[in-house]
Amino acid sequence: MSCNDGSASTAEEGVYELVDPAILEHGIAIVGMACRTPGAQNIDQFWQLLREGSHAIRFFSDEELLAAGEKQELLQNPRYVRANGVLEGVELFDAAFFGYSPKEAAITDPQHRLFLECAYEALEHAGYDSERYNGLIGVYASTSISSYLITHLLPHQEKLAQTGYFSVLQGNDKDYLTTRVSYKLNLRGPSYLIQSACSSSLVAVHVASQALLDHECDIALAGGISIQVPQEQGYLYQEEGVLSADGYCRAFDAKATGTVKGNGVGVVVLKRASDALQDGDIIHAIIRGSAVNNDGAFKVGFTAPSVEGQAAVIASALAVAEVDADTVTYMETHGTGTAIGDPIEIEALNRVYREYSEEKGICAIGSVKSNIGHLDTASGIIGLLKVVLSLKHRQIPPSLHFEHPNPQIDFENSPFYVNTSLADWKSPKAPRRAGVSSFGIGGTNAHILLEEAPPVASQRSSLPYHLLVFSARTATALEKTTEQFIAWCQQPQELPIADMAYTLQVGRREFSYRRVLVASDPLDAAQALAKREPSRVLTMYQDGRKRPIAFLYPGSGSQYLHMGADLYRTLPVFRDAMNQCVDILKPLSGIDFLSIVYPSPEQQASQLQQTLYSLPALFMVEYALTQTWLSWGIAPSALIGHSLGEYVAACVSGVFSLEEALRLVWLRAQLLDRLPGGEMLSVSLSAEEVAEFLDMHVSLAAINGPSSCVLSGTREAIAQLVALLDEEEVDYLRIPVDVAGHSPHVEEILDAFRDGVKQCELHAPQVPFISNVTGTWITEEEATDPEYWVRHLRHTVQFSAGIRELLKDPFLLLLEVGPGNTLSIHAKLQAAPERFAAIIPSMRHGLEKQTDVYMLLQALGKLWLAGAAIDLAQVYHPEKRRRVPLPTYPFERQRYWIDPPERGFSPALASQQSNEVQEYAAPLTTYERPALTSLYKPPSNEIEQNICDIWQHLLEVKQIGIHDNFFELGGNSLLATQVVTRLRELFSVELPLRSVFETLTIAKLAELVEEKMIESLESLPEDDLSEETIQGLFS
Template identity: 45%
Template sequence: MTVSETENTIAIIGMSGRFPGAGHVGQFWDNLKHGQESITFFTDDMLREAGVREDKLHAPNYVKAAPVLTDIDKFDYPFFGMSKREADMLDPQHRLLLMCAWEALEDAGYVADSYEGLISLFAGCGFNNYLVNEILSRKDDFSEEELQMVLQTNSNDYLSTRISYKLNLRGTSVTLQTACSTSLVAVHYACQSLLMYQSDLALAGGASLRIPALEGYMYQEGGIFSPDGHCRAFDAEAKGTIFGSGAGIVALKRLEDALEHRDHIYALIKGSAANNDGSSKVGYTAPSVEGQRRVVTEAMMMAEADPRTIGYIEAHGTGTVLGDPIEIAALQEAFGDTGDKQYCAIGSVKTNIGHLNAASGIAGLIKSVLMLYNKQIPPSLHYHRPNPAIDFKESPFYVNTALTDWAAAAHPRRAGVSSFGIGGTNAHLILEEAPTSPKAGSRMEQVLLLSARTDTALDSMAAALHRHLQLHPELAMEDVAYTLQVGRQAFPYRYAALSGVDGGLKLIGKNKTDKGKAKIIFMFPGQGSQYINMAAGLYEHIPLFRRWADKCFAELNKHLRTDLAPILFGAPEGGANAALLDQTAIAQPLLFVVEYALARCLMDWGLEPHAMIGHSLGEYVAACIAGVISLEDALAIIVKRGELMQQSPGGAMLAVSAPFGEIGGFTDEGIHLSAVNNPGSCTVAGDGEAILRLAARLETAGIGHKLLPVSHAFHSPLMAPVLGPFEQVMQKYKLHAPHIPYISNVTGDYMTEAQVKNPRYWSDHIRETVNFSAGIETLRQSGNLMWLEVGPGKALTQLVHQHGIESLKGNVLNMMRHGKEDESDVSALLKGLSACWLSGADIQWEKLHPALPGRVSLPTYPFEGRRCWIDGKQDSEWVEEQGLATAAGDSEVVRSSADRAHLSTAYVPPADGLQGNLVDIWEQVLGIRPIGIKDDFFELGGHSLLATQLISRLRNLIPEIEIQFDRIFNYPTIEGIAEQIEMQMIEHLESNFH
């Protein structure tokens, strides 16, 4: 698209909605296109159980119907860091919008915590029936402190700001209230905020709940309510609407930004407008032709849209005798006399789900967006013949009564959406279908990541993703992977799967990360691990790896007559290059290039080493990464080192599965200990014939051994001729103290500045035994570690495992495949990175993609709703599902392991009477049980207002002790507070004694 085409245009990039008969947007569309009416007609028994009086049940004008939104009492309060008590008090409209806001952001593929721009929120909700019908009737049960919380949790003043706080939205946060037009007006102001560059991403929408939900209504002749529970918009039989519950939020961006970031775009907002009728109408609650005409005209003007290009209008469409003709009259005046008749379909979502009050506008908007996205127009229900006051035949409009494919035209498909509020605030939007975006494909493997707060939620996520991919085979796996990697927040329970180039999925692993992140150790292998085409796949598919490797090759070409890149990449197994790769002068520079390039990639992707260890040649890579030697100097040194070692007398090396002390009886003179890799094995070096004789003797004795693919006896006295010349080489270079700690092969301890700067150390390093095992033991002292083998194969990974350290399980990983393994280089790397992520590492996945992938709509977080209602009744269905039991008369749900998933402590019961009394107080204030004495008040959902309640109850428990407010923040556990109280009680007794 050109700049002029994107100007003043907003992209809808994410959506979330909960509507009658539909728990999510996909189900909503399915209901719409199949003409589903989501109105519940109640039986008398259902209404009696809900508490409806008998006189109402038998009243002739009592309509036993409502558009019901299920599970309005369910809320995943631990997910949002709330206590059960706070969640019980919170207006369910606020809870609904909080969940919808999270889902809309996820659907857009963004995480607020990592988003660099400003995310704003514009939202509103309906009248708070929960406060009136549920809370105020129990106000005598509340303490003075709890009444303060009632105000905070039930005032619309805090609707948007609470969501912004919970989701970390740092842009404008505004609550709007314009009655029925609230949510569409919110979208209009979100668009204005974006166009004025006050926001970079904006959420907008609204919610409305009827409470009690299972209740009909009294019909009055001439009123706004329908006599039969059906909304018949524009029909001759239309006599009113029916009010229901719902919520929805859209995520918006400027179109140019959405295109630049390759966002998933549902549709475009080309223009929007909002106004008020003023007094130009018969009464405050009456609609106005003039006000509606002006708002539609202004929106079309802002969109620069010819009325003849608009193919659908989602009307306010309340199905009232007065409202419908006024709306059509206003639309006709706004469209003007185009000369064409009945070219624009019209409909109203209220015929499907009723009037959702403050959420009605967002419901109509989401419906229209889905129509443009799917290129279909669903039926408007209950229309048979027009309202006598409407002459559709002489208008641009017709009521669409069947599912119709939306035919393409010379112009983009466009729709208008109206929402008019009682009191006269009107809103209208002009929508346009999303532009087609080019598909960028990648033929390399991808890693799909999922994470959740609980293991059960993680299982639900994995199942939902699997179903979604089966239903949408057209999705590019690179886009799916990118969306999951950068567009989802990371939680403790994690899942990773590898998608092959054929699209098949293979589980990499599932894990629960610990609270503390492991420190990363880089391990660099030495000569003998090389193989033809090692890292060829990384060189081909990972541009960052290729850039570092090419930089190294360019530097090496200054010192070598041979171009090393062709030797390493693109050669068949067993060819001439295989023989070259066995030469020390060739193998060592190539190994250095691969290990250095891979290490630089890992660091750029976020895996910064806490410390490093190399095996022989690998120590040079560690030294270069640590800043001891510059890259240019390191490559020159490695070339010279390889040449000198190549010129030394030939020899052989043998890895033995036994300590050197146990094979003394099998060795000839001239065999030397070359490396101690773990307590139970060693490597020996010496004359080739002597090594072969030793191998034969070990075979007879049943001792494991392996001849290494080297041409010399490294780290043995046979290297003596090299030492003097190499020391002279090292004297030419400036060496620096390491800025990342790494282990010396010679000492098995951390390198010191004196060792680093001594040329003699580097020459001795060639001859001395590699004390790798001691180095591993030294690193172990650093605590929780993650060991990464940064180079070809798994030799060092196996050596670390052979130390038999229980804590190492799952934390020793190789980043490259072994030469004999039948898997791609990219697959091995992604599996290694995924294993790091599964263990809690933060990885900048976006940097692994050669080109910017697109974001796509994927299943959002599966909230695990628990009953949160002020009546104190427990969620018996949830208790039964979890297999839990409660004590007789207990009004609280026993907490499951899933509830404790976000806590850093295991449950510990009180040890004495004081702790027991404190537990009772905490459980009352937080509405959670059981609470352990080591549980953190703030991890349990506590905050400053709840802390005030806690202090008040503590003072009532022990009036002679003054508990200061800040003690809760400094000692946030029952155990800690109990210790403080005991200390103060001792001081109190001592002062009285004296």
């Protein structure tokens, strides 16, 4: 046989032998990251900022500061420093993506909003879709106090009263930061806030790591955020205070006077290292160990740092990590640049590290605060991210503004030195290792030991082509997703396209706007996507419904030499099923059917055109293709076969076992082979039109469509028929068979076939299928009656009627499971044009040049586009593919922001405004209608209009349609309560809260309101039913 098995190498050999056992036992893998900092909107930009040594602190003009609300007299103070680390775009948010109404988004602290976006990005960066992940995902995070609540919301008492104070509290209080993420992303692991001032986010990483080791969750999100608004604001410098005199953080320098404020967010995705290695995750770094403690009272004051406390936590982390200090070659310090803090931090490090080594200048140190300022609760996670990126790129970025050491720090006799330029990270003694410190006011100290990720090679894929799937919530986001991926592929790539395809398939949420491409490599993908090649780049909108599938099995005439050869070489499931059929047929026939389908060059190639060989060969290929589809989670809800194809349908449905199906197919092939030679002809005529050509030598074998029939007869009769058809200019096609099937010519073999069927054990169908004999659904009685299968051999194939029956279900997808596209063409001839995309062949025609793998993957993509339920995680089975970092979702961020009032705010004024507030205050702003799954339809009556007004007021959305979903617009249970209250006041009807959840749309809710109003009328005494009463109820 000419086809080799083509199997790729199995799991990565020797991976675990290369990994330190301590890592497998208690190591934590960082598998995903996301951040936004001053000067950087993502992880890649952050690394670029670091390696270039950029200073991202912004210095403001007087005009900017005055516009932000600073007072003129403050600007004239010589101690006023006009600097801050500004995070761009804090007023922006993709509310619709996360199911927020515009109103809810506007009253939500930007810290909550941006942390939610970064949590989603980090999971995507790790290659995980939380909706499809079966394990527990925990959230551990920290945030600063909500300055947005204080400066922007509290002055608007009328807004707060109209919204409801509890709603405002949920969007701004620290307590709800992590639980909101868990709710919005459907995360079911532990979820709680961790607050220890500046060290909060690094403590969160420690707590998350412990939770993973204790198996409280399987994935953990850990991080922190700090955004203080307005950002265009400086500060007053105080001698020996925390903040710098000039807006520069000069950590460890003689000129250091403190740090500078900054705003930002960082999130990491953590897994147990053993799980990450097993699951094929890309590991960015390993947490070898971590520790947290508190200074206690052994220091000069509550806010002061402690040498003893810091030294103890560093020593504890080293002990947990089980590494020697002299193997740590970089230290990301707390590094605030204060006169007291810097010397204490170095003294604590010296105490610990001098116990291991007397060497000097062996460990570089730095502080990210010199680049972007002090990010308060988020400072620890940002320092951690800096180290992870440094480990990945094997470079140490410069720590800025260091010239001469603080005179209280003796670096010359210390293991440490300040790294002031971009340096290649060399570590001759051990894998690259680094420490990260974060110390909080109040004395809670955290220290984490990191190690570079162990080397793990990607496995070669056996597939020559790969299915890339893209989806987005809106059409414009889909285009942005496509452009991002094009740009990604055009960069120098070390990632295999198989891993990229796998990550897109399993690590991205599935949205309604969809696009697919089958490509061979990243450059091929980029070129096809850039051109939007219509034959390759397929795009469709899918409404969210999982659509059922019918499998269509072709019959004789569709076979060709080497059909499915690519699939046999590359797909283990297909190969195993083919081999299984061969093993069953060989004892029955004495023939190696694999060599019939895939002959070597020296073998005869014409055997496959003989019925004796073609019928078993076709069955084998169609059965193997079915097993492939089933392995990908694509299970049919209906089946139809054409002639021989019905045997495959019956086998898949459970009427025959595989063994008995093959025995019957072989019997049928043998019996037909005994008959005198005949021919079959496909003609472009209706059943009525072919009647004039029928006689005792020519029969109607199949009705395939309104103008497509198959005629069967002796060779002489068919030759005469061809001459007639030529005269009348009727299109026809010879079918490559050598018998006159489904005609009186087969009657001499019916008794023998009947005897064969009677020896089979027939079962009721488990999957419904269409009968070729009747053109409608087969009954249990028919399927289990041997006489039915005799009629099936002899009678006309009613395929056209069967297709009409299937097309009655408007949502049914039709998938041709066998060689060629003949059945798909017949189905499209009877379907409306809008259903053409739902009729899909999955194997190439014998004359097509494209490969079987390409065709199959494109068919898979078309099914996914149309909404079929698919287990994409199985496409590469049993290969061990990896989840790799790819561009994340392009949020369509809009401004959701309540500006502070121009006049000053005071509690007394707030109390006065609160007393004056109207019950339903007008909204401060309204927002455009978001992209929804429903088309806009305006209210058609007064009740619908009134409900529409209520929704628009509460949700602050313009142009709400009567079929728009309340919760898709961003509604929630609190707003639903207000809807019910307003309806009660407006229409004098009592509605339960669940009515909003059950009706969902204005149209349905209006029908319910009208029913309640009619019930109210019917309950009134007849004397009270005056015209005024009725008009009052409905006005």
